[in-house]
Amino acid sequence: MPGAESSELVKVRVRVNGEPREGRVEPRTLLVDFLREHLNLTGTHIGCDTTYCGACTVILNGRAVKSCTLFAVMADGGEIITVEGLARDHTLHPIQEAFAECHGLQCGYCTPGMLMSTLNLLTRTPKPTDAQIRKDIAGNTCRCTGYQNIFKAVRAASAAMQKD
Amino acid sequence: MYPAPFRYHRVETVKEASRLLRELGEESRVIAGGQSLIPLMKMRLARPADLIDINRIPDLDVISRKNGELRFGALARHADIENSEIAAVIPLLRDCAAGIADVQVRNQGTIGGSLAEADPASDWCAALLALETSVHCVGGAGERVLALPDFLKDAYTTTLAHDELVQEVAVKVPQKNSGGSYVAFKRSAPVYPSASAAVQLTLADKNTCREIRIVIGCVGLTAIRAREAERELSGRALTAENIRAAGEAARGAAEPQGDLRGSADYKRALVAALVRRAIGIAARRARGETVPGGHLYAGR
Numbered sequence: 304m305p306g307a308e309s310s311e312l313v314k315v316r317v318r319v320n321g322e323p324r325e326g327r328v329e330p331r332t333l334l335v336d337f338l339r340e341h342l343n344l345t346g347t348h349i350g351c352d353t354t355y356c357g358a359c360t361v362i363l364n365g366r367a368v369k370s371c372t373l374f375a376v377m378a379d380g381g382e383i384i385t386v387e388g389l390a391r392d393h394t395l396h397p398i399q400e401a402f403a404e405c406h407g408l409q410c411g412y413c414t415p416g417m418l419m420s421t422l423n424l425l426t427r428t429p430k431p432t433d434a435q436i437r438k439d440i441a442g443n444t445c446r447c448t449g450y451q452n453i454f455k456a457v458r459a460a461s462a463a464m465q466k467d
Numbered sequence: 468m469y470p471a472p473f474r475y476h477r478v479e480t481v482k483e484a485s486r487l488l489r490e491l492g493e494e495s496r497v498i499a500g501g502q503s504l505i506p507l508m509k510m511r512l513a514r515p516a517d518l519i520d521i522n523r524i525p526d527l528d529v530i531s532r533k534n535g536e537l538r539f540g541a542l543a544r545h546a547d548i549e550n551s552e553i554a555a556v557i558p559l560l561r562d563c564a565a566g567i568a569d570v571q572v573r574n575q576g577t578i579g580g581s582l583a584e585a586d587p588a589s590d591w592c593a594a595l596l597a598l599e600t601s602v603h604c605v606g607g608a609g610e611r612v613l614a615l616p617d618f619l620k621d622a623y624t625t626t627l628a629h630d631e632l633v634q635e636v637a638v639k640v641p642q643k644n645s646g647g648s649y650v651a652f653k654r655s656a657p658v659y660p661s662a663s664a665a666v667q668l669t670l671a672d673k674n675t676c677r678e679i680r681i682v683i684g685c686v687g688l689t690a691i692r693a694r695e696a697e698r699e700l701s702g703r704a705l706t707a708e709n710i711r712a713a714g715e716a717a718r719g720a721a722e723p724q725g726d727l728r729g730s731a732d733y734k735r736a737l738v739a740a741l742v743r744r745a746i747g748i749a750a751r752r753a754r755g756e757t758v759p760g761g762h763l764y765a766g767r
Contacts, residue, residue, distance in 0.1 A: 311474065313475055329472060330472075330473055330474065330475035330518065331469055331470045331471070331472055331473060331508075333469075333505075333509075352468050352509070353468075353506060353509075354502065354505075354506050354568075354572065354657065355657045355658075357569070357571060357657075360571055366546070366574040366575075367570055367571045367574055368571050368574055368575050369571045369572065369575075372501065372502060372505045372506065372572075372575070373501060373505070373575065374475075374498075374501070374505070374518075376475055376520075377498075377501065377520060377522060420570065420571070423570065424570075438570075439570050441569050441570070441655070441656030441657075441764075442568070442569025442570050442571045442572065442656055442657055443569075
């Protein structure tokens with residue numbers, strides 16, 4: 304039987320930003336589309352759709368991944384944090400505050416991915432060097448800022464999170 | 468972008484994966500990290516009818532040291548190897564792991580998947596050929612161990628049978644007076660390198676090289692062992708002149724194709740420079756120095 308024209312739906316159960324969520328999807332459904340189309344979490348953006356730009360970055364089981372390059376079914380049973388999970392009770396996360404304060408964005412399209420990569424970095428390395436910041440946001444492309452204000456924002460977020 | 472539809476299977480053991488590959492036939496494929504396969508599927512360059520997900524196989528990601536070898540379970544992620552204290556005993560491995568694509572891809576992509584994919588621009592294929600590397604495979608016919616040169620056959624082609632999987636990658640720990648390095652040049656983090664060089668050498672005395680392996684990547688259908696370049700240094704003094712001669716011999720061994728990453732001539736010149744640099748780092752490490760290595764980026 305060539306191909307699988309009527310691929311059966313598969314169940315995907317995940318915790319997203321602490322909430323249990325589930326859906327039935329085709330196996331070919333990408334994690335980013337599951338988040339955006341099935342769970343209505345449209346904060347995670349699709350930029351290049353080719354594993355380059357990092358706009359779709361989310362945290363899966365404690366690690367940053369490009370959600371355009373993972374099938375939703377592969378994340379089944381997993382714990383996901385998206386950009387919607389950063390703010391608490393209408394209070395911005397220190398990383399979001401720092402990006403706003405330092406103007407670490409212009410058009411904002413890449414920002415959800417930048418924020419999640421920053422969270423990934425600062426969770427592991429609370430006081431990163433400039434070289435570590437460079438290395439860790441190298442998988443996120445911004446076409447507006449020239450990155451300098453993004454660096455400043457990551458440094459400011461690191462300092463703010465030390466205080467908390 | 469959506470891949471063509473496929474059926475999804477999740478397995479708990481390598482043997483079960485092998486059995487499914489056999490039962491489902493030629494249109495079935497294994498998915499590990501998926502960082503090469505999913506992009507290929509989205510571009511419809513790959514259209515498997517069945518995907519067999521091996522990510523849930525217990526302990527297939529373990530990194531250990533046993534009998535003078537480092538052992539990497541097929542599912543060891545590049546980031547696991549980058550951050551592994553066990554793997555740090557061979558600096559060349561960290562050079563390679565720490566610069567493959569970007570953080571997000573390193574968190575997901577696996578060493579077993581990289582070797583099984585056998586991309587001509589693969590970082591792991593070039594890096595691991597500079598070391599004594601063997602690939603432990605499991606299939607319908609049982610288990611077998613292949614030396615890496617016997618495993619890699621051609622571009623995107625290995626000697627794995629259809630129902631065979633990589634279970635473990637084993638790397639012999641080099642002796643004390645040995646040092647190595649992997650250097651790759653990239654236009655930006657998420658892309659494959661334009662060219663790469665892996666060198667592992669053993670010293671006879673402080674300035675004399677006893678044995679050396681030189682491998683160049685991205686400049687042929689597979690990574691290339693540059694034996695002419697090795698002869699320029701094997702048993703000889705590590706002088707600037709001899710190192711330059713090895714770089715020139717490596718330039719001669721390269722068979723690059725011009726593409727978006729540069730013309731064929733550019734890549735030949737690049738590979739000569741990378742080989743010289745890798746030899747320099749390897750020699751200093753063999754003398755016990757701590758020297759940074761790894762990926763270099765355009766414009767930095």
